[in-house]
Amino acid sequence: MMGGQGLNQGDEEGRGHEHGASRWSVIAAYAGVVAVTQLLWVTFTPITTDASELWGVSIDAVGWLSLVFPLVYVLLSIPFGFASDRSFRGVLTWGAGLTVAGALIRVVPGYEYALAGQFIIAVGQPLVLGAVNKMAVLYAAPPKRPIAIAAGTASLFVGIMISNVTVPFLLEWGGMPAVLWTQAIMGAAACLALLVTLRKPPLYEGATTDVEPAPALRTLRALWSQQWVRLFSLLLFAGFGIFITLATWLEVLADAIGYDSVQVGTGLGLMTAAGIIGAAVLPDFAMHGNRARNVLVLSLAVSAVLLVFLAAGMPAWLFMTLLALAGLLLLADLPIVLSFAEAKAEPRTAGAVTGLLLLFGNLGGIVLSLLVQLLLDERVLAIGALAVVTVVILPFALLFPGKSEPHK
Secondary structure, three states, X not given: OOOOXXXXXXXXXXXXXXXXXXXXXXXXXXXXXXXXXXXXXXXXXHHHHHXXXXXXXXXXXXXXXXXXXXXXXXXXXXXXXXXXXXXXXXXXXXXXXXXXXXXXXXXXXXXXXXXXXXXXXXXXXXXXXXXXHHHHHHHOOHHHHHHHHHHHHHHHHHHHHHHHHHHHHHHHHHHHHHHHHHHXXXXXXXXXXXXXXXXXXXXXXXXXXXXXXXXHHXXXXXXXXXXXXXXXXXXHHHHHHHHHHHXXXXXXXXXXXXXXXXXXXXXXXXXXXXXXXXXXXXXXXXXXXXXXXXXXXXXXXXXHHHHHHHHHOOXXXXXXXXXXXXXXXXXXXXXXHHHHHHHHOOHHHHHHHXXXXXXXXXXXXXXXXXXXXXXXXXXHHHHHHHHHHHHHHHHHHOOOOOOOOOOO
């Protein structure tokens, strides 16, 4: 911690023991809002055709209801990360408020209101997601911070899974109003819980200082000059990007080897479910010895094997097994990298570092998805390009630090 600018370690530990219950209540409420942002993001993904017919718009137009999120995230993640370092609770309050406002706007009938609501939620999303490391620094004891970060990141995939499972049934039961009102109520409840818990002060004030913050551009240059920041950014670009690309294009890529939409949907469900387990369990395991390095290397190696078999063909049991194993490892990469970043970065730049790393994760999803889309007419070439990227990045995973060392 920064000497002379906050509580010392002994004082922090004392406050942590004194206020342990509120610490986990904030983390749980934060995880709930993170899940809601993803729930709202993928609302229309499983019902694209139905929504297109209901609103009388093209399928591409419905696609923009989801595509607006990564595009807005890339633009806003870094400035909102700096904002989180300056006013953590203020940023989260704004993020929660925009999330609820956007969800409520969507309940007004019509595509234009759905798009407006999605845009507002998309602006709020980086305010929420970029706070994951700062939340851990302020509300979790140092040994528990990987668990706190894992809770915040695993909830990303919980929200996606809940939305994909429930939305088709809600649409069949009560039409689009049932979908949008149910999600708006869930969002309002989660955001209210977060706002209530945030009324309690942070447990570890050593992460907050009264020192005038350095200009954002200077801080960003200083961060990017550090080799570990560039390495972590590259690994998230690959790991998170591969997952997003497979989730986007797997149905098209697997069609030629005999898998229909039901089988692909089942495989993606297994991949996401395994990823939730991996993101929740593996980060704490990986904070010792060379385990983190091994998990990152294995995640890319398994992805490369999956891509080779996807191009050549494989039996259904292997298809499902490789998807589940890839999800288990790839989705654990995010909280592992963020946990190591929290340990290496200065606490007062936790938000900026998180924003920068998540920027590259989302950018990987956009770039690799567009690369595959451009090559879809040549399916094997599209898969091969993705495999080449995976193999090229793999040696960099061997450079990942062997153990977590706190910032001094």
